[in-house]
Amino acid sequence: MKKIVLLGYMGCGKSTIAKELSKKLEIPFIDLDEFIEKKVKMTIKTIFADKGEIYFRKLEHECFVELLNFPEAIIIGLGGGTPCYANNHELLKGDNVLSIYLKASIDTLVERLSLNKSNRPLIANKNDDEMKEFIATHLFERSFYYNQAQHSVAVDQRTIEETVEDILKILA
Numbered sequence: 001m002k003k004i005v006l007l008g009y010m011g012c013g014k015s016t017i018a019k020e021l022s023k024k025l026e027i028p029f030i031d032l033d034e035f036i037e038k039k040v041k042m043t044i045k046t047i048f049a050d051k052g053e054i055y056f057r058k059l060e061h062e063c064f065v066e067l068l069n070f071p072e073a074i075i076i077g078l079g080g081g082t083p084c085y086a087n088n089h090e091l092l093k094g095d096n097v098l099s100i101y102l103k104a105s106i107d108t109l110v111e112r113l114s115l116n117k118s119n120r121p122l123i124a125n126k127n128d129d130e131m132k133e134f135i136a137t138h139l140f141e142r143s144f145y146y147n148q149a150q151h152s153v154a155v156d157q158r159t160i161e162e163t164v165e166d167i168l169k170i171l172a
């Protein structure tokens, strides 16, 4: 069964939009970060702090593959870095996958993330100026991977409902 995979930078709205989409389509939503946390009984923050990022990336890849092999249709919300490691970006193009990049500008991301960064190890210790510089570079590096998605939806100045409608049109 098809997997709808939402991807994009931290703060682009993957989980919020996936939850709404899940209600509309009546298909379960699984957040990859939460799946990982349940599996190893550790928070993402603790995994990064105690085991390091490489350990996290391996685990993230294994868990992504596990979700893609679920027999039923599900909506998967990836972590911001998932498409950029292992061969995850190739998996976005699979026959049983419908992948959608939620594309946000640097300003939108900084605005959203400045309110919600404590559980995100890559930006937790940065002030707004440092974060803007970091995101600008990071987004540039990651765009190649995000652009491997089969579809892309711009989320700037769009409400959650509007973005969900945009996605439903892609699915129609």
Ligand code: S3P
Residues within 6 Å of the ligand: 008, 009, 010, 011, 014, 033, 044, 078, 079, 080, 081, 082, 119, 120, 121, 122
């Ligand atoms: C990460 C994004 C996070 C989480 C981890 C690493 C990244 O997910 O997987 O902190 O590399 O961009 P969200 O995009 O859900 O915040």
